[in-house]
Amino acid sequence: MTARALLSEDMLFGRLVIGIGRSPKAVIAAIVCIVLLFAAIVGPYITPQDPYDLAVLDILDAKLPPGSESMDGLVYWLGTDGQGRDMFSAMVYGLRTSLGVGVFSGLVALVVGTVLGLIAAYFGGRIDALIMRVVDLMLGFPTILVALMLLALLGQGLWKVIFALILVQWATFARAVRSAALVEKNKDYVEAAQTLGISTPRILIGHLLPNCLPPLIVIGMLQVANAISAEATLSFLGIGLPITEPSLGLLIANGYQLLMSGEYWISVYPGVLLLLLVFSINIVGDRLREVLNPRLGER
Amino acid sequence: MTVFVIRRFLQSLAVLAVTAVIVFIGIYAIGDPAEMLIAPDASPAERAQVVASLGLDKPLWEQFFTFAWNALHGDLGRSFVFNRPSISLIFERLPATLELTLVGLVFALVIGIPLGLLSGLKPNSATDEVIMTGSIFGFSLPSFWQGMMLIMIFSVWLGWLPSTGRGEVGEFLGIRSSLFTLDGLTHLILPAINLSLFKVSLVIRLTRTGVRETMPLDFVKFARAKGLSEKRIVFVHVFKNILIPLITVIGLELGSMLAFAVVTETIFAWPGIGKLLIDSIMRLDRPVVVAYLLVIVSLFIFINFVVDVLYSLVDPRVRLGDAQ
Amino acid sequence: MTGIGTPVLEVRNLSTHFMTRRGVLKAVDDVSFSVGRREIVGLVGESGSGKSITGFSILGLVDPPGRVVSGQILFNGEDLLKMPPKAMRTIRGKRIAMIFQDPMMTLNPVLSVGTQMIETVLAHDKVSRAEARTRSRDALGLVGIPSPEERLDAYPHQFSGGMRQRVAIAIALLHRPDLIIADEPTTALDVTIQSQILFEIKRLAAEFGMALIWISHDLGVVAALADRIMVMYAGKIVEAGHVDGVLREPRHPYTSGLLSAVPAAVPRGEPLRPIPGFAPSPLSRPSGCAFRDRCARATGICATEPMPSIAADREFRCFHPHLWSAA
Numbered sequence: 001m002t003a004r005a006l007l008s009e010d011m012l013f014g015r016l017v018i019g020i021g022r023s024p025k026a027v028i029a030a031i032v033c034i035v036l037l038f039a040a041i042v043g044p045y046i047t048p049q050d051p052y053d054l055a056v057l058d059i060l061d062a063k064l065p066p067g068s069e070s071m072d073g074l075v076y077w078l079g080t081d082g083q084g085r086d087m088f089s090a091m092v093y094g095l096r097t098s099l100g101v102g103v104f105s106g107l108v109a110l111v112v113g114t115v116l117g118l119i120a121a122y123f124g125g126r127i128d129a130l131i132m133r134v135v136d137l138m139l140g141f142p143t144i145l146v147a148l149m150l151l152a153l154l155g156q157g158l159w160k161v162i163f164a165l166i167l168v169q170w171a172t173f174a175r176a177v178r179s180a181a182l183v184e185k186n187k188d189y190v191e192a193a194q195t196l197g198i199s200t201p202r203i204l205i206g207h208l209l210p211n212c213l214p215p216l217i218v219i220g221m222l223q224v225a226n227a228i229s230a231e232a233t234l235s236f237l238g239i240g241l242p243i244t245e246p247s248l249g250l251l252i253a254n255g256y257q258l259l260m261s262g263e264y265w266i267s268v269y270p271g272v273l274l275l276l277l278v279f280s281i282n283i284v285g286d287r288l289r290e291v292l293n294p295r296l297g298e299r
Numbered sequence: 300m301t302v303f304v305i306r307r308f309l310q311s312l313a314v315l316a317v318t319a320v321i322v323f324i325g326i327y328a329i330g331d332p333a334e335m336l337i338a339p340d341a342s343p344a345e346r347a348q349v350v351a352s353l354g355l356d357k358p359l360w361e362q363f364f365t366f367a368w369n370a371l372h373g374d375l376g377r378s379f380v381f382n383r384p385s386i387s388l389i390f391e392r393l394p395a396t397l398e399l400t401l402v403g404l405v406f407a408l409v410i411g412i413p414l415g416l417l418s419g420l421k422p423n424s425a426t427d428e429v430i431m432t433g434s435i436f437g438f439s440l441p442s443f444w445q446g447m448m449l450i451m452i453f454s455v456w457l458g459w460l461p462s463t464g465r466g467e468v469g470e471f472l473g474i475r476s477s478l479f480t481l482d483g484l485t486h487l488i489l490p491a492i493n494l495s496l497f498k499v500s501l502v503i504r505l506t507r508t509g510v511r512e513t514m515p516l517d518f519v520k521f522a523r524a525k526g527l528s529e530k531r532i533v534f535v536h537v538f539k540n541i542l543i544p545l546i547t548v549i550g551l552e553l554g555s556m557l558a559f560a561v562v563t564e565t566i567f568a569w570p571g572i573g574k575l576l577i578d579s580i581m582r583l584d585r586p587v588v589v590a591y592l593l594v595i596v597s598l599f600i601f602i603n604f605v606v607d608v609l610y611s612l613v614d615p616r617v618r619l620g621d622a623q
Numbered sequence: 624m625t626g627i628g629t630p631v632l633e634v635r636n637l638s639t640h641f642m643t644r645r646g647v648l649k650a651v652d653d654v655s656f657s658v659g660r661r662e663i664v665g666l667v668g669e670s671g672s673g674k675s676i677t678g679f680s681i682l683g684l685v686d687p688p689g690r691v692v693s694g695q696i697l698f699n700g701e702d703l704l705k706m707p708p709k710a711m712r713t714i715r716g717k718r719i720a721m722i723f724q725d726p727m728m729t730l731n732p733v734l735s736v737g738t739q740m741i742e743t744v745l746a747h748d749k750v751s752r753a754e755a756r757t758r759s760r761d762a763l764g765l766v767g768i769p770s771p772e773e774r775l776d777a778y779p780h781q782f783s784g785g786m787r788q789r790v791a792i793a794i795a796l797l798h799r800p801d802l803i804i805a806d807e808p809t810t811a812l813d814v815t816i817q818s819q820i821l822f823e824i825k826r827l828a829a830e831f832g833m834a835l836i837w838i839s840h841d842l843g844v845v846a847a848l849a850d851r852i853m854v855m856y857a858g859k860i861v862e863a864g865h866v867d868g869v870l871r872e873p874r875h876p877y878t879s880g881l882l883s884a885v886p887a888a889v890p891r892g893e894p895l896r897p898i899p900g901f902a903p904s905p906l907s908r909p910s911g912c913a914f915r916d917r918c919a920r921a922t923g924i925c926a927t928e929p930m931p932s933i934a935a936d937r938e939f940r941c942f943h944p945h946l947w948s949a950a
């Protein structure tokens with residue numbers, strides 16, 4: 001397939017790229033997203049030190065302001081934290097954790113929600129009613145409340161946080177997929193496919209799923225941003241990730257006590273990075289929604 | 300109308316019952332209730348006594364009825380830390396949280412509705428673009444970090460407003476609230492802004508969407524053809540139509556604000572139930588955690604019920620019982 | 624013929640264009656006509672011909688991206704297009720009222736009928752609320768709504784479609800305007816109710832001496848109602864004249880085409896003959912006469928713009944009009 005064909009208006013991918021390209025704001029945000037994603041992936045290769053290798057940390061370097069120089073000539077452009085850790089390195093590692101948790105939980109929730117949504121739409125009847133009852137119940141409660149309940153009962157931990165994030169997100173996907181699939185299901189060709197004896201999974205994946213892609217892409221983006229934000233909040237409250245998995249939220253929490261005494265950088269820089277990440281994803285997601293849904297529907 | 304209210308009320312009770320079952324399963328079936336509800340340092344005698352009073356030696360369904368019966372009587376166990384009924388701890392702190400949430404909600408509406416109207420009446424203008432980008436910024440801003448920045452700017456740098464605690468509480472018409480003293484008010488401002496910023500974006504978007512969907516409708520054009528002023532068209536004809544989705548969503552969001560108060564209360568050391576929850580989780584004071592969950596869920600369901608009733612008051616189509 | 628005495632409304636060279644992304648859409652293109660006092664004028668055309676936009680242009684209610692780009696709309700001799708918005712508002716609903724097509728959509732669903740009537744009274748007259756309520760009640764009675772006092776407190780969804788349209792008419796009548804613009808007010812209604820409403824409006828217009836512009840795609844309706852008829856096609860008035868004359872002896876091929884597609888106008892046993900082809904896209908109309916692609920009589924000259932010809936009380940834009948021997 002040539003590049004031209006890929007970018008044609010008919011292709012979903014092409015529509016998205018062109019849609020983003022038309023808004024300078026979205027272009028900048030998309031570039032920021034890509035840069036941050038890249039930084040997270042290659043993290044260990046671009047950081048001057050491994051912030052969790054205790055051997056390289058020097059307590060004498062603790063709480064140095066941005067731009068200070070260490071004993072062995074390393075410049076701490078963003079300062080150091082309470083343990084003498086280079087803030088820039090710590091932030092890149094934190095970004096890895098935050099993005100990893102957000103994207104992973106978002107993807108699993110997407111898969112779970114899509115499967116359940118397709119099943120509900122295709123089979124209808126009791127199965128549909130049952131799944132949608134649960135979806136309504138889940139969506140009826142605020143995300144943060146469900147996550148709080150769960151973590152309060154289960155306790156801290158990386159996988160518990162991921163589990164909680166999946167649990168609060170899948171219902172949104174399921175509802176969107178179901179309504180998109182229902183529109184398509186009633187069209188003649190699906191009935192034709194059924195009478196031709198094409199297997200159910202093939203109808204689901206081959207015919208219904210492609211029509212659910214636009215809402216899935218948009219909700220996926222926004223949910224990842226939400227998940228990152230929620231994880232940071234839970235970690236900040238001390239019921240999310242443990243100290244051994246320092247995400248951006250934990251870095252901010254660690255610097256919180258030092259904020260009052262003027263060592264702002266320990267908390268503010270990770271906060272700015274977190275904001276930049278979530279903001280950029282949201283801007284791109286919002287733009288995609290406008291592109292895919294010209295009727296300007298919100299929520 | 301009455302039928303509608305009663306039906307909604309019964310539905311609420313059903314959801315509450317389901318939640319109680321889930322919490323019960325969480326404690327009794329998945330976890331070990333003895334572990335959860337008996338203080339770790341309790342003597343064997345005490346332990347045996349609690350096991351007997353909770354009926355832990357009985358079959359599961361009987362345990363559930365004991366649990367439900369006790370819960371109905373407000374007995375949700377005693378706090379390990381305070382050695383007092385956990386439910387009374389919750390009720391002691393609930394007013395502070397409600398006060399914070401309600402003031403936050405008012406802020407969100409007072410800031411959000413005018414901006415949403417401005418944005419929706421002039422779609423795709425520069426004003427609209429700025430407000431909409433600002434609103435994305437608003438919901439991207441993690442609320443705990445935004446709270447920290449508020450403290451840093453207004454308390455640490457400018458020194459205008461206090462950053463922690465609830466301040467003096469005044470009494471007016473038998474209601475005790477920090478709204479009635481100057482000290483209380485200054486303590487309330489930052490936490491309330493913190494909690495509201497979280498919802499301002501939502502109010503803006505809802506209002507804007509509502510305006511944009513309503514303005515092209517025929518009845519707006521007809522109202523113009525009648526020679527009404529633009530002011531009356533926007534604030535009476537359009538606004539009353541927007542009010543319906545606004546009330547619904549805002550009501551639902553009130554519950555989420557109650558939950559989110561956990562974050563705000565932690566940052567601003569606001570003595571409400573949210574801070575109590577986090578403190579209790581840290582101190583492994585599980586009866587308080589369980590009590591919090593049941594109370595907040597009941598509250599949440601109650602709010603949903605009230606929202607539905609309010610909704611029917613605004614929309615004559617529902618109120619007059621024509622809608623099925 | 625322009626009715627009796629000075630016309631209440633005189634539209635001169637009105638053009639209303641929509642500035643869309645794909646180009647300028649000339650919804651109304653150089654339209655001129657006038658409406659005399661107490662006169663009922665039927666404005667007929669297919670959907671998209673610009674007839675509704677003409678109505679909205681008169682009241683200054685064209686929504687962006689549409690805009691009146693040129694012309695004059697003289698109402699009692701005063702140009703409405705030059706009027707400041709505030710003054711224009713005192714005309715709307717007071718001197719010129721409008722009735723819309725879909726009665727299900729024209730009333731605000733969350734305000735009571737009384738509120739929507741009283742506000743119309745108060746928007747123009749400084750009277751007490753009680754007085755405004757009385758006037759509203761009387762107006763409801765006038766259009767044949769039973770027990771108007773109680774119905775004031777009802778909401779639109781409690782009325783049937785026909786009753787809602789009566790409410791809309793009552794609102795239009797509140798200030799006894801000089802002119803009512805009715806934009807297909809019966810199209811959305813059942814056939815039996817259609818004729819009731821039709822009759823009702825005609826009666827009231829005569830009773831209060833109001834002029835009426837009746838916009839419709841239905842020649843039958845207009846024939847039963849109007850004194851004069853104007854046929855619109857692709858943004859232009861292609862033929863105008865006394866209703867009997869136009870229907871009996873149409874000059875423009877489009878008018879005759881319309882007539883041979885109307886069941887009631889075709890003698891029993893003869894087939895209906897729909898006009899071949901489709902109306903041109905408003906974004907790419909042919910030069911000259913916009914009807915020439917569908918017209919059996921078209922020749923080369925039709926590629927240039929036909930000027931209006933005026934003969935007796937008839938006006939039409941065509942190089943090859945039907946010729947009728949004096950009957």
